[in-house]
Amino acid sequence: MQQSFLEYVLHDLQQKGVSIPECTYVLPSKRSGTFLKKHMAQIIGKNIFSPTVLSIEDFVTQISGLSQASNVDLILELYSVYKKTEIKEHDDFDTFLKWGQTLLQDFNEIDRYLIPPNDILNYLSAIKELNHWSMQKDKSDLVKNYLALWNNLSTIYGTFTKTLINQQKGYQGLLYRWAAKHMDTGDSIFQEAPIVFIGFNALNTAEALIIQHYLDSPSNHIYWDIDAYFLDSSMHDAGLFIRNYKQTWPYYQRNDLEGIHHNFLSPKKISITGVPKSISQAQYVGNLLAEIQEATPDGIHDTALVLADESLLNPMLLALPSSISKVNITMGFPLNKTVLYSFFLSFLDLQLAQSEKGWFFEDVLTFFSNPFCLLLSSSEKVDALSSIANDIKQHNRLYLNHPYLERYSAQSELLGLLFPANPTTPLDWIKRCLQLIQKLKTIGQEQNDLMELEYLYRFHKLFNQLKQHIESVNFIKQLKSVKSFFKQLAALETTDFIGEPLSGLQIMGMLESRNLDFETVIITSVNEGILPAGKSGNSFFPFDVKREFGLPTFKEKDAIYTYHFYRLIQRAKNIYLVYNTEPDVLEGGEKSRLISQLLTDKNISRYISHSIASPELKIDASPIPQIEKSNLLVEDIRTFASNGFSPTAITNYIRNPMDFYKKNILKIYDTEEVEQSIAANTFGTIIHDSLEVLYSPLINKVLEKADMESLQDQIPKVVSSQFAATLPGVDINKGRYLLVYHVVLKYLQNFVDMEMVQLQKHEVKILALEEKYESTLHIPALDFPVKLKGTLDRVDQVDGTIRIVDYKTGRVEPSHVKIKDWDTLISNYDKSKAFQLLCYAYLYFSKHGTETLIAGLYSFKNLRHGFLQFSTSDTLINPETMRTFEKYLHQIILEICDPKVAFAEKES
Template identity: 65%
Template sequence: MHQSFLQYVLDDLLKKEVAIESLTFVLPSKRSGTFLKKHISNILIKNSFSPKILAIEDFVEDISGITSASSIDLLIQLYTVYKSSKIEVHDDFYTFLKWGQTLLQDFNEIDRYLIPSKDILNYLSAIKEINHWSLKNEKTELIQKYLQFWNSLESLYNSFTTSLLNQKKGYQGLIYRKANENLVDYCKTNKNDSLVFVGFNALNSAESNIIQYFLEHTNSQIYWDIDSYFLDDAIHEAGLFIRNYKRQWPYYSVRNLTGVHNSFLSPKSISITGVPKSISQAKYVGEILKGIKSESPTGFKNTALVLADESLLNPILQAIPNEINEVNITMGLPLNKTVLYSFFLSFLELNIASTEKGWFYKDVLEFLSNPYSISISASQQVDFAKVIPKDIKETNRLYLNHNNLSKYTGAKQVLEIIFPPKAISSVQWIDNCLLLIQSLKKIFDVEENPQELESLYRFYTLFNQLKTHLNAIDLKPGLKSVKSLFKQLATMETLDFIGEPLSGLQIMGMLESRNLDFETVILTSVNEGVLPSGKSNNSFIPFDVKREYGLPTYKEKDAIYTYHFYRLIQRAKNVHIIYNTEPDVLEGGEKSRLISQLLTDDSISKYVTHHIASPQVKISPSPIAEISKSPLLLKDIESFADNGFSPTSLTNYIRNPLEFYKKNILKVNDVTEVEETIAANTFGTIVHDSLEELYLPLINKVLTLENTADLATKTPEVVKTHFYKNLPGVDILKGKFLLVYNVIVKYLQNFIAQEIKQLEKHEIKILGLEEKLVVQLNMPELAFPIKLKGTLDRVDQIDGVTRIIDYKTGKVEPRNVKITDWEELVLNYDKSKAFQLLCYAFLYSKKHDANPLHAGIYSFKNLSQGFLPFYSNGVNIDHDTLNTFESYLKRIILEICNSSIPFTEKKM
């Protein structure tokens, strides 16, 4: 590899015979300071004190005499000042959080670029005055308030900065502005300091001023890390800023830039690879690292893995091969990317969503399924994370309240923290979080799990920080405001890794790579919207105003990323650039323009290769699933046959033999779910059970107008009873269940009304309700007994003819119960209703002598069609019909019991 930039700087200083230990180095970041120290230790011959090495922000803070305040501290200060301003109506803290952060960023930019706040903020309010959306001369109250806010920005800025300066605190921009004001005095006090500014690129106006002042007034110098290829090209974005300084700084009217070199066009290998999706990128990186390891055991001494999208850190850590035992992670893992964050966020949302009814079951289930909830639960006498979801599902409980929780006495204390008896304040919620942290700490202490304990400690400090801020002010924000603050803090705070900073594989973000050079560079997520990050409109200052006042826009931001990108690869020998070929809308777009620039640049393209790495996709026809009948399975079929085939099980077989195998033989039932809207089978059960209870007193009686007169009035109460029996946790007095309840009542009352109307012309006698019948089938082909069983919803006599009735809550058409071709009965699932009716008729005829026999369906979805009778070729059910049906019934059963015919999936 070429000589690294930091080595070059030190060599040049030695050539100039400067005493390195007497210098103060100012660098863009602390990270590069660590590497600079290493290089200095390599060149010093005798023992000496290390020179002073400062990051630019610490250096500027030193000049300003004020310290940096945390983001949350600044927000609370700004809100306090805003509340005491002369604006007539103030937003509450929750609403303020939505715009306060953006305003802070704008104040920061204005100060970093040394723009007189009075000018730009008044200009902004004048623009709002011109642009307001009302066409009327008289401004409405809403517009007056809107404009009043913009007119008050300057006084808000003044009050805010004054209150901060009184506490000797500031945000970055204010510190920079203050440092500019202190420059002359600082230089007088420290006039003998020799400063070396190393590796800067995009300077704000304050930094530019400060550096120029030191260069002009002290014995200081600056080294730029720039390749002449970018510098000499008038339009190359990577050299944009440094070209401007060369042109504009008076310092360079008689001097040349120091640090310009020619290494970008030297021979190197640049491999560009498109990989689908983020996780595949992580896996592909793992493969590259394996390759490097196999080529040279010490290959990682000079390798950097740079993540343009830092959210890729977690999958990357999972993908690093086990044989790599030295990894240094410079970037922290943001707390909002941890599972523990999701635990606390879920806990907060559980508290926010609490109503007088209790906690909505989905919020409860989500919280209890979190791994940390499961850990806490397992440490209690009652494992509530298992018991509560079971209880919710079994009782169909839409809301969980304290009455339901009171029975879990073995976990009373923890449950009172998770489900507080009364509404709680923000500070109480934080206290509850700290109590949960204590519970988890005990668990992880026993497990001796350092990573979990470190995560807990980070959240412990975060909550204490949050609590301190909330106690320091009289805001008393609600839980929604705390949610915004918590999310913001968790984004800014990181879980830091401890590693050996100078050896092994280096994993870092784009900004941490400043000033550092590596022989092998692996760069991920090189997509538009990630690198460069593209347009973001997180500002109240319009684009044209930014241009006019010299504030940076997304164009300058793009140039910064372009510089970092090219600087990373200019001295490297092996470069692996990876991008996502299938980006989601939120993850940026197509491959980055930086890749296109490399591919189309004739000077470098001979070193560049580009290919797409995607998993090999083979489209092979999916085989039809088959289950062959082993002796064990045949045994199961025998015991099933002995227990009895039901009409539903046989129609399952007609529909799909594999479904019959799963549902009826294996008994794989559907997972129990909470029914927010009623399931079809529950609806049917309530209808059937209600009809049975209503008609039970009338068995073996002839229906008359007298004995059926009160059926309709009894219906609402009967339906209510069966509703609560099937869905004990629901409330039928409101919402969707009230509608369903009324629909069922209406269905039944319509049915009763239709029945009463029939009594004018017909004599109807009820013979049986929900009658369970079992018949032994005579099948000499099989060596084991076969039973057919079924439950008949209702059997009655109409004008002396026996009738079997099946109730269906779904829609049934007359064609579903008519047969023209008997083969259809066993081949077409559409005829399953006819098949079931024939089963019931067959069962009934074996137990009772009834000829002729009618069987049919009442479909509650189309009751207007009345009784839908089964018939085949115009004939109702007679002996011939039943004999024909029996032959088809036996055919199906023999097929099911035949060991050489597998259960084969039937494609629908």
């Protein structure tokens, strides 16, 4: 590989006669300092004491004499200052967190760029005064309070910065302003060794002032990493800042710009590839790395994988080929991306969700489903959480209260931590989290899970930090404030990966690549909105105010990323740019303008190839899913047949043979779930059971009007008792179940009213309710017994004719119980209601041998149609009808039992 930028700097210093070990080196980042020391060791070739190598932030911090305060300290201090301002109504801490971080960022910017704070903050206040929404001459209290914040910004800034300086600490911008103000301090610190500034680009005003101050000394040097191709073009953003320094710095009136190169137009391979979605990018890069490794095994050690979108780190790690043995990851993994974070956040949400009724089942089940919750519960002698989860589903418990939980708490210490008896305070929650960490630590040590133990250690530190801060202030009293605070802390904290920084594949973010050169560079997510990032709203200063006062806008930030992009590829020989062809709102826009710029640059276009990578799609005609009947399956079918076919089971087969196989043979039922609004089958159960309770005293009795009037009075009490039996965990006195309760009442009242009208013209006698029937079928082609079984909702006698009645709570149309073509009975599921009625009639005939009867149903959603009676050419069902039905019944059962006929999925 050709000479890197850092090697060039060291060789140039040698040629100038500068003693490399005696210099102080200032670079944009600590990472580039590590590589500088590596090259230094190679060039000098002997043991030396390492010279001072500083990042620009450490350099400025030493000059300022202040220490960097943590973000948490800054937020708490800023809120304390805000609370002391003369504003009538202050936001609570939770609300303040939503805008306090943005205000802190703005303070940071005006200090880094040495803007007179009073000027810009009073200017902003005046703008808010002009822009407020009230046009009335006399402002309301709401408007006055809104404007009071902006009018007090200058006071808040002054008090805040003064407090921090008195404590000998500050945020980054304050350190920069203080250092620029006290550069004489730096003169005493760095007065002996020559200072070499290396590889800077976009300097803030404070940095530019400090660097120019040190460049007044002839022994100090500055090297820019810039290609002449970008510097000489007045339109190219990659050279925007350095061109400006060359024109405006007095230093360059007597000195040449050092660090200009001519590498960008040298022969190279630039491969631009569009890949659909983020995970596909990771998979594509994984395959690409495998190819690089296979082609030149040593080449992977001079390869950088730059993630423009750092959220791609986790899928990228999973996609790395196993052949790559050494990987160094510069970026840390944020704690808020871990499963452990979701565990603690879910635990906090569980406490926040507690109401007078207790804990809502969804919040409980969501928390219980977290892997760490399952781990904790399974490690106890009794897995109480699984027992509770099963009980919630079986008994439809919508809320869990303390009397209920006390049944299990004696068996489980964990329950006492998760479901405290008293309201949870912020400190209570933190202490419980620390106790949970200790339990998880014990489990992690037993399982030797080093990664999880590292995460636990980080969270242990975080909770102790949180505890310390909450104890030191008096305004964090609500759990919702702790939630916002915890989320901010977890977003700022990272777990660092341990690796060898100078060998193996280098995975980094865009900013970590500063000053570093690699032969092969892979950059992912080269999309608009990611690279460059584009506009962002994390500032109270409008665009025109930033331009007026010299603060950077999104245009300057775009130029920064343009420089990093081009600097990274200018010396590389193999460049792979990968972008997302299917972006959405959260993942950035179309392919980056940087790609378009490369594609339209005639001077380098001969080195570029552009393609779209997508998985190969083969659309084959999918075979119809089917299950061949093995000997074991045939045996299961025989067992099922001997136990008895129900009408529902046979109609399941008619609808879809695969459904029959899954539900009736394999016994695979729908997942048991808690019903927030009543399920159709539960609704039907309550209707059926209520009718059975109501009409049971009237069996073998001719119905009279007085009986119906008595039933009307009993309906509310009976329905209430059926709800209690079927859904013991619900409250029918409020909410949606109150509505369902009244719907059931209305259905039953309408049915009894209809029955009362019928009694005026007909004599009705109840013969049986919910009576179970069973009949053995004689099918000559089968050498094993087959039964038909079913439960008849009601059998009565109307004017001397036997009537079989089925209740349906869903909507049934009259056409569903009429048969014109008998073949449709076992081929068309729409006729399933007719099939069921004939099954019930067949069972009744088999037992009682009556000459004729009628069969039909009541559809409670369609009661206006009255009794929907089965009919063919005749409304009466007679022995001839039964013989015809028996033929079709045997035919469908023979098909089910035939070993040669597979269970096949029926197309809908």
